[in-house]
Amino acid sequence: MRPASSARSWFRQPGGEYTPDTVTVGRRLRVVEPFRSLFYAPQFVAIHGGHLGAEGLEIALSTAARAGGTVEALRNGSADLALGGLMRSFELVDRGGPRLVHFAAVNDRNGFFLLSRHPRPRFAWPELLGRTVISFGGAPTPWLCMQAVLRRHGVDPARVTFVRDLSTADAIAAFRAGKADFLEHGPPIVDELVADGTGHLVASMGEATGPVPFSSFMATPETLARERDVIVRFVRGLARAQRWMAAATAAEIAAVLAPAFADIDAGIRVRAVERYRLQSTWVAEPVLTRAGFEALQEILLGGGFITRRHRFEDLVDTELASHAIGTLTG
CATH class of the missing domain: 3.40.190.10 (Periplasmic binding protein-like II)
Structure with missing residues (x-):
């Protein structure tokens, strides 16, 4: 992570939700997503709704060029954080690889x-x-x-x-x-x-x-330890976006998403958001749960994708999200 000269021009006020008294400007986080999708709406609301900007964060968002590119970006240091499935971390450790730790939930449902x-x-x-x-x-x-x-x-x-x-x-x-x-x-x-x-x-x-932790933010254990305070701010901005989404209409959410999905017809964008809202796709807060973890683990074991069970504590950090929620204002 390197400092940016100024992120203030990038900020948008978060839809009447929260305006901080002071903002530490200029922390740049490199985030990689697996592919561009309305399924990841909370990420885009956090960015384009100004919730991460309100935490003094500038997000450099990129899209992985291929399947599994999020894991590769974290491992080679070209990204600080990645959005993706817990499945990626299960796969890595099941095959003897290093841990990637998930710390902030985005989706609680299959989005297909x-x-x-x-x-x-x-x-x-x-x-x-x-x-x-x-x-x-x-x-x-x-x-x-x-x-x-x-x-x-x-x-x-x-x-x-x-x-x-x-x-x-x-x-x-x-x-x-x-x-x-x-x-x-x-x-x-x-x-x-x-x-x-x-x-x-x-x-x-x-x-x-049924409920499964389909998508969440992940990072290496080293990044989580080194940049813990900054990542708490990231999760707090995401939590504020999730809180805003829980009270917003499909049309309001779709409007905030427009900059990231300009190629999608506005009416289709609204219908897609409403479809996701009706099935409770997006979590109300970013804390990952043990029950969801175990439900997904059963699916991966049943399909032969992993060969043995893995500990919740090894692949999930709940303290970051819990702390972020505890310091949430507005």
Whole structure:
């Protein structure tokens, strides 16, 4: 982390939520996200709503060039913090690698949805038997959650054909061309395909999977120890954004997100935000829970993604978020 000359021009006042008496300007944090998504709305509300600026932080946000790029950026020191799934930390330690510690929750639900090529007003999970499903190719967690849901409903995942290696553009093209019966993806792709009649929404994977800590901020143990005070400020800004979102309408949230998603139609942006709000996708506060950790661990074990159990205390730091909430004002 290096100081910036001035971050004051970058600040936006946080929507009437909080204005500090004093601001320590100029701390720059390099944050990497796995991909650009409305699913990560709390991050963008924290940035564009001014909540992190109010903590004196300037965020240099980048998007990983490939799957797993967030882990690589933390390990090679090109990023200070990363947004991503706990799955990444499970994977790393399960294969004998170093720890990456998660310290601030963002999502508490699977953010993906299942579309069918044809209307299925009384959809049931056995309808996937013998069918082809295009899974989201950017991360393994959606696919692992799908397997868990199928097993929960008595469906053997081995009797479903999954296509897992397509880019978003190729997945959309294949689905439009009728090369699959179902597509699993997130907004705004889901909303656009429903709007033009290509797909029909049959299931929310967030509702089907249940509460799991799908996305959170992570860092190396060394960064957390060295920059603890700065990261508390980061988490406090995120918590303030989460508090604002809990009281805001979908339209208000979508408006704050506009600078990060200018390529998405405003109406679709609002509908996508409302869809996420209705299933309680975004957490109300950033403290990660042991129950959520264990629920995700069961999914990863059941899918064969990890081979043994790992301790909550080794992969999660709850003290940072608890302290940040305890010092939250406004």
